[in-house]
Amino acid sequence: MIQRKTVAKIGLLISAVSAQWSVQADDKLAVILNNLEPSLFAPNIVSTNQFEYGSSLSPDGKKFAFVRALARFSHSALVISHKQGDTWQTPTLLPFSGEFHDTNPYFSKDSNTFYFTSRRPVENVENGIFQMWQVSYDGDKFGKPELVPGKINGDHTVIYPTIHTNKDIYFSSIIKGATGSVDLFLSKYHPDGYQAPIEISELNSTASDADPEVSSDGKLLFFTSMRSGGLGHYDLHVSVKQKDGKWGKPINLGDKINSRRMDSDPILSADGNTLFFSSDKNPDVKAVNNYDELLQRQERIHNGLMNIYSVDITELNQYLREKG
Known part of the structure; x- marks a missing residue:
């Protein structure tokens, strides 16, 4: 003994x-x-001196959808670039977008369904509320958009929804009674329509938490947050699913990913080893000496508008899974 x-x-x-x-x-x-080394994604093709953000890569890696917007998000449309060989081609407007304020594109990782949010008119829905839509596609042909059925849509706005492989939808919204100003939610799939939103309370803070993206195996959740302890604006974080099914304490992805400006819209490639995100980091804010120099500055990619970045997170993936 x-x-x-x-x-x-x-x-x-x-x-x-x-x-x-x-x-x-x-x-x-x-x-x-x-050691993370993010870089501009497809510079001068996808990432330009214009306002682009909110991206999604198709499961086959050959289509890249993203948002082109006017200043201050006053209007936005969905565009798509196709990969030929190793080169991304000049984007084109998606056939169903342009008339209305469309944003938040998302390719389902295991089906031929494309999702997005839009302020396009919906009967009995207040103007200005983003609702979630879906459209089927076959190759380069897209069908007619339809509202996602069930209680995912309602009298709340749907912000940056992403769809897990089990068809559950993770999204952010402003719903009365939740923890912060913007919070993370889950709407579970049901054949008859999506169920009412459930707050992911263990991840939400009293600040703004948004843009959730869950890995295909359901073990990692990336999101952006303005919680305290960050670099000064929206910072990207990751949480690891615990054995009890709850999400663990969020980890700030550090100053190689995050900046003092907005870093948001995390999206994973199909294999989970590449992270795409949006940022207006690295603006060229040096003084100018004349008007021509000012115009030249505005024509550069780093002119203070949002761009899209990609970064290899293979090693981070392995570490987080071992730790979890």
């Missing part, structure tokens, strides 16, 4: 080892985050 003092010593030893492992694990995470 082990004596009580011996048990206590063993307990202290285990605690010390656990604490040491935790420090080492955090140090390893810091190194991984510091």
Whole structure:
């Protein structure tokens, strides 16, 4: 029989080892985050001196949909670029977009369905509320948009919805009684229509939390947040699903991804190893000496408008899954 003092010593030893492992694990995470190298995605084709954000890559990796917008999000339309060989082609307007304020494109990762949100008119729905729409596609041919059925749509706006492989929808919204100003929600799939939104309370803060994207295996959830402790604006975070089914404490993705400006709209490639996001980081704010120089500055990619970035997160994926 082990004596009580011996048990206590063993307990202290285990605690010390656990604490040491935790420090080492955090140090390893810091190194991984510091090694991330985001870059402009398809510069001068997708990422330009115009206002682009909110992207989605098709499962086959050959279509890239994103948003082109006017200043201050006053109007936006959905455009698409096709990959030929290793080169992304000049974007074109999606056939159903342009007339109304459309945003938040999303290719389902396991079907030929394309999703987006829009302020296009809906009977008995207040003007200005974004509703979630779906449209089937076959190759380059897109069908007619239809409202996503069920309670995902209602008297609340739907912000940046993404669809998990089990067909559940993760999205952000402003719903009375929730935790913060903008919060994360889940609407579960049902054959008769999506169920009423459920707040993901363990991730929401009293600030703004938005733009959720869940990995295909359901173990990681990326989102953006204005919570305290960040770099000053919306920062990208990731949370790991715990054994009890709850989401773990969010991890800020660090200053190689985030900036003092807006970093948002995280989207994963089909294999989960590439993260796409939107940002207006790295603006060229140096003084200008004349009017021509000012015009030239406005023509550059880093002119203060949003752009789309991509980054390889293979090592981060492996670490988070091992830790979780």
